[in-house]
Amino acid sequence: MTQGSGGAHRILLLLPLFLQVLNHQCQGSEERAAMRIVLLGKTGAGKSTTGNIILRREAFKSDFSPVSVTSQCEKQSGVVAGRKIDVIDTPGLCDTSATVEEVQSEIENAVLMSVPGPHVFLLVIRLDRFTEEERKTVKSIQENFGAEASNYTIVVFTHRNQLKTKRLKDFIKESESLQKLLDTCGKRYYSIDISDNYSPVGELLEMIEKMVKSNGGQHYTNQMYQDAQRKIKDEEEKKRMEVDRKEKEEKDKLIEELLSKEIRREEQDKLRMERKKIKKVRDGINALGAALTTGAAVVLGPVAVIGGAVMTKVVADYVAPDDTD
Numbered sequence: 001m002t003q004g005s006g007g008a009h010r011i012l013l014l015l016p017l018f019l020q021v022l023n024h025q026c027q028g029s030e031e032r033a034a035m036r037i038v039l040l041g042k043t044g045a046g047k048s049t050t051g052n053i054i055l056r057r058e059a060f061k062s063d064f065s066p067v068s069v070t071s072q073c074e075k076q077s078g079v080v081a082g083r084k085i086d087v088i089d090t091p092g093l094c095d096t097s098a099t100v101e102e103v104q105s106e107i108e109n110a111v112l113m114s115v116p117g118p119h120v121f122l123l124v125i126r127l128d129r130f131t132e133e134e135r136k137t138v139k140s141i142q143e144n145f146g147a148e149a150s151n152y153t154i155v156v157f158t159h160r161n162q163l164k165t166k167r168l169k170d171f172i173k174e175s176e177s178l179q180k181l182l183d184t185c186g187k188r189y190y191s192i193d194i195s196d197n198y199s200p201v202g203e204l205l206e207m208i209e210k211m212v213k214s215n216g217g218q219h220y221t222n223q224m225y226q227d228a229q230r231k232i233k234d235e236e237e238k239k240r241m242e243v244d245r246k247e248k249e250e251k252d253k254l255i256e257e258l259l260s261k262e263i264r265r266e267e268q269d270k271l272r273m274e275r276k277k278i279k280k281v282r283d284g285i286n287a288l289g290a291a292l293t294t295g296a297a298v299v300l301g302p303v304a305v306i307g308g309a310v311m312t313k314v315v316a317d318y319v320a321p322d323d324t325d
Helices: 003-032 047-055 100-113 132-145 147-152 168-173 176-184 202-214 222-300 302-319
Strands: 035-040 074-080 083-089 120-126 153-158 189-191
Touching: 035 047, 035 202, 047 074, 047 083, 047 120, 047 153, 100 132, 120 132, 120 147, 120 202, 132 147, 132 176, 132 222, 147 153, 147 222, 153 176, 153 202, 168 176, 168 189, 189 202
Parallel strands: 035 083, 035 120, 120 153, 153 189
Antiparallel strands: 074 083
16 A cells, blocks of 8 residues: 555544544534524514513614514624523514515525524414414414424413413413414423513523423524425425416317317318208209109100109119208
């Protein structure tokens, strides 16, 4: 073995050990990194206010408004209970004023701002009736981030003060859709009173830490997002192909019907022409027969008349035996 090949062999032997050390260092760096939180939900749910409560300051602009105050993703950071936290606020994902392209762009921005990936998605839902609009918002989030995102999701109910004396568990029991949502998120949920900017969030942060540990210290990755987007594109392609297939079937059916009508029309025209020809021949034969009968009658008398009539009938039947017109 030459000296060059021996060096390459030693590198190959040391490579697994190097990768193991590098992986250990990355894991250690990940443990020391900031807790990355992405806020998701419909317009007016209280995402920005939730972010302010978590960071314990007015980091995001928030207001009581029917339209989204947050028009694009925004990242704010802070230190809470000795832990650095990055919070990414997002606009309402089902905001009717935004186009599909704009919504998709902001979703991608949220993922980029949380590089290498968020530890948790806080799905913010206002404590109110879980309406069809809320269900559509949740469905949109689940579709855009994929099924795996549920392993990194905690539902945060805002406006806890609206419960008054009712327990949160009892409120949840009243909605089957809400129960199904929480089941997909491992029954992880928390409630806050957004009227109090210093509403305690210690339990929420502990819940996040516990979830991160249950995920092996890992976070939602860009690969998971890309897989989810690829699945969306595949589904859209399947739908497009199905629409194209149905349209082609309808066109083929219409063409077949038109051709069938045209063929029937041509056959009918042909039949009419044949009948006209037959009638013309018959008329000619009848005229000939009549002429022969008349001529023969002068010379031969009644016998010739009978013979001419018989000949006319025989010839006519031979030309069109089945025609009754």
